[in-house]
Amino acid sequence: MSLILEPAVTFINEQLEGKSIDKIDRKIKDLTDIFYDKQAHAAMPADTIVYEVESYFPVKQGTEGGLFYGITYIHPGTVGDEYFMTKGHFHKIRNRAEFYCTLQGEGMLLLMDEEGKTWAEKMYPGSVHYIPGHIAHRTANTGDIILSFSAFWPSDAGHDYATISEHGFSKILVKQNGKPVLMDNDK
Ligand code: PAN
Numbered sequence: 001m002s003l004i005l006e007p008a009v010t011f012i013n014e015q016l017e018g019k020s021i022d023k024i025d026r027k028i029k030d031l032t033d034i035f036y037d038k039q040a041h042a043a044m045p046a047d048t049i050v051y052e053v054e055s056y057f058p059v060k061q062g063t064e065g066g067l068f069y070g071i072t073y074i075h076p077g078t079v080g081d082e083y084f085m086t087k088g089h090f091h092k093i094r095n096r097a098e099f100y101c102t103l104q105g106e107g108m109l110l111l112m113d114e115e116g117k118t119w120a121e122k123m124y125p126g127s128v129h130y131i132p133g134h135i136a137h138r139t140a141n142t143g144d145i146i147l148s149f150s151a152f153w154p155s156d157a158g159h160d161y162a163t164i165s166e167h168g169f170s171k172i173l174v175k176q177n178g179k180p181v182l183m184d185n186d187k
């Protein structure tokens with residue numbers, strides 16, 4: 001066996017580097033469906049970055065039996081009184097699960113089952129979250145610095161964004177008196 005001294009991918013200075021790393025960002029203009037306050041959304045600079053994702057895809061998307069690794073960085077901020085958050089999704093293959101591990105900052109992991117019941121788990125450095133299959137997931141930054149977390153999911157899971165962009169989660173996370181509160185989504 002040869003001795004491998006350089007890993008294919010490193011995570012140094014809060015950055016994933018190496019082969020097969022994919023980097024994306026989601027700006028205000030890419031997130032037209034998710035925030036409830038459409039007026040506040042329209043008034044914000046379109047190029048404001050809400051979150052970034054760096055992912056390591058060691059195998060092809062859709063490969064059964066493989067794993068993907070990604071780090072999400074959600075910037076601090078709100079649209080109206082709703083915290084900056086990810087689009088959120090079910091996995092396309094519904095029974096595929098996922099782990100999230102918080103690296104820095106504070107936030108909430110919103111979870112929703114297929115009957116539309118929503119709940120949330122607090123995220124803080126060191127918190128580990130198991131997201132079972134059949135559960136939609138979205139993260140929101142409730143702090144003043146970047147919220148970052150690593151994620152591990154099956155390479156055939158896929159992402160179903162359409163269901164969430166059409167119906168949303170049944171609850172929204174808003175800032176009230178400086179604190180996160182989960183409220184019913186009137187839509
Ligand atoms: C994560 C998410 C990431 C961004 O890696 O993809 O946090 O959120 P959206 O995909 O909802 O925009 C994950 O859950 N992968 O399956």
Ligand code: ZN
Nearest residue numbers: 091098137153
């Ligand atoms: Zn996922």
